[in-house]
Each structure stands twice: as C-alpha cells, then as structure tokens.
Amino acid sequence: MMTSVSKTVYSLQPTFAQSGGQPADTQTRATSKSLLPVRSKEVDVSKQLHSGGPENDVTKITKLRRENGQMKATDTATRRNVRKGYKPLSKQKSEEELKDKNQLLEAVNKQLHEKLTETQGELKDLTQKVELLEKFRDNCLAILESKGLDPALGSETLASQQESATDHTDSMLLLETLQEELKLFNETAKKQMEELQALKVKLDMKEERVRFLEQQTIYNNQVNDLTAALKEMEQLLEM
Missing domain, CATH: 1.10.287 (Helix Hairpins)
Incomplete structure (x- = not known):
C-alpha cells in the first residue's frame, strides 16, 4: 500500500509544479492530505519519505520493513516461549x-x-x-528305658508294673500332647x-x-x- 501511495504522490508532483508558484514538496503534501485519510500511518510514512531523494526513500522503506520483520520475529519468539512454558492441565x-x-x-x-x-x-x-x-x-x-520299662521282658514286680503303668500313662499323655502340638x-x-x-x-x-x-x-x-x-x-x- 505504501508503494501505491508513493506512486500516486509522484504522479501528482509535475502537475502542481507547473500550475502554481508553491514548491513541489508543499503542493505534494497538500494533495496527499486532501486525497487520503489523515490517520493512515502508511501515508504519513510516504510523506516523510518524499522529503528526501529517491535513494533516501528506498533506505527508509528498507529500514522500516526490517524493523517490522524484527518485531514480528520477536513476537513469534515470545509466543513460542509462552507455549513452551505452558504445561497442559x-x-x-x-x-x-x-x-x-x-x-x-x-x-x-x-x-x-x-x-x-x-x-x-x-x-x-x-x-x-x-x-x-x-x-x-x-x-x-x-x-x-533307663528304668527297665520294657513289656517284652515280663519280669517286673507289681510295684514296677504299677510304676511302669504310671510312667506309661504319663508318656502317652506326653505323646498325645506332642502330637497335638505337632x-x-x-x-x-x-x-x-x-x-x-x-x-x-x-x-x-x-x-x-x-x-x-x-x-x-x-x-x-x-x-x-x-x-x-x-x-x-x-x-x-x-x-
């Protein structure tokens, strides 16, 4: 859009230079203000560029484009950093x-x-x-066994038999107890x-x-x- 505005302004310069006594730059600014909206940033940039020569205009346009590209790159990098820092819920x-x-x-x-x-x-x-x-x-x-309580012998006395019966009973109780424990x-x-x-x-x-x-x-x-x-x-x- 800046290029089209610049071409329009340059195309109007010769007409105003021949018709009036005002300088060409002054007539160009007046024509640009009457033809385009005042709030357009691109028109203001083109006005400022017309104040110098063609080489100065090209340098300024290049500089502005470069700055605009750097701002976009910075914005993109910032967005990427925010995305990287963000952890999904x-x-x-x-x-x-x-x-x-x-x-x-x-x-x-x-x-x-x-x-x-x-x-x-x-x-x-x-x-x-x-x-x-x-x-x-x-x-x-x-x-x-130490007391000789062996039923196979058959030679124990009554007392021995009674003792053997008692010991046998105790032994059986012990064996039953052991069996239950086992x-x-x-x-x-x-x-x-x-x-x-x-x-x-x-x-x-x-x-x-x-x-x-x-x-x-x-x-x-x-x-x-x-x-x-x-x-x-x-x-x-x-x-």
Whole structure:
C-alpha cells in the first residue's frame, strides 16, 4: 500500500509544479492530505519519505520493513516461549494422579513387607518350639528305658508294673500332647505358607500395576505433546 501511495504522490508532483508558484514538496503534501485519510500511518510514512531523494526513500522503506520483520520475529519468539512454558492441565493432572498412586502402592508394599517379616518370625518361633518338644520326648523315652520299662521282658514286680503303668500313662499323655502340638504346628505352618504365597502374588500384581501405570503415563504424555505440537503448527499456519 505504501508503494501505491508513493506512486500516486509522484504522479501528482509535475502537475502542481507547473500550475502554481508553491514548491513541489508543499503542493505534494497538500494533495496527499486532501486525497487520503489523515490517520493512515502508511501515508504519513510516504510523506516523510518524499522529503528526501529517491535513494533516501528506498533506505527508509528498507529500514522500516526490517524493523517490522524484527518485531514480528520477536513476537513469534515470545509466543513460542509462552507455549513452551505452558504445561497442559491434563498432563499435570495425570502426573499428580500417578504420584498419588505410587505413594499408595509404596505404603501397601511397606505393610506387606512388615507382615511378611512378622510371619517369618512366628514361623521361626514355632520351629524352635517343635525342636524343644521333640527333645523333651526323647528325654522321656530315655528315662523309661533307663528304668527297665520294657513289656517284652515280663519280669517286673507289681510295684514296677504299677510304676511302669504310671510312667506309661504319663508318656502317652506326653505323646498325645506332642502330637497335638505337632498337628497345630503343621496347620499353622500351612496357613503361614498360604499367606506368604498370597503376599507374594499381591506384590507381583502391585509391581505389574505400577509398570502399567508408568507406561500409561508415558503414552498420555506423548499424546499430549503431539497434540500441543499439532496445535502450535496450526497456529503457525494461521499466522
């Protein structure tokens, strides 16, 4: 538009130079003011350019275009920096949700490890208790054998038989007690092993879930980045 206005002004200069006594520049300014809107910045620029020679006009036009290009480049760079600094709400929300889930999983894993440690301690105590009971049983059998309580001999006296019967009864009670203790221990150990297996399965499932959530978050971040890049490309194409 500046070029067309300049051509119009130059085309009017010879007519006013021949018709009046005023200088050509003064007549050109008056004609430009009467023909074009006063508020047009491009007309003002063309007026200022006509005050010098053609070479000065070209230099000023080049300078103005260069400054205009620099301003556009600065504006574009500022917009890009703002876009880069902007973080989508969906991405922030997904990161916060993943952080909360990871904290919850860490707490659950900690509780499971504590339960596992406690169960292993109980299992160790039960094993020691069984070993003590077995030693006690062996001692009782050794005492019975030291007193000669052997039914195959058949030579014990009545007192010995009574003592043998008493000792046998006590031994049977001890054996029954030991059997009950062993049975209880086996049931407890079996239950503890089942709980340990269940805890192990839960830990494996938790780890798989954490890996899945991490992969899902990475995929969501990639989708958000691609969406933001597409929007930026569309905005650049519209400019």
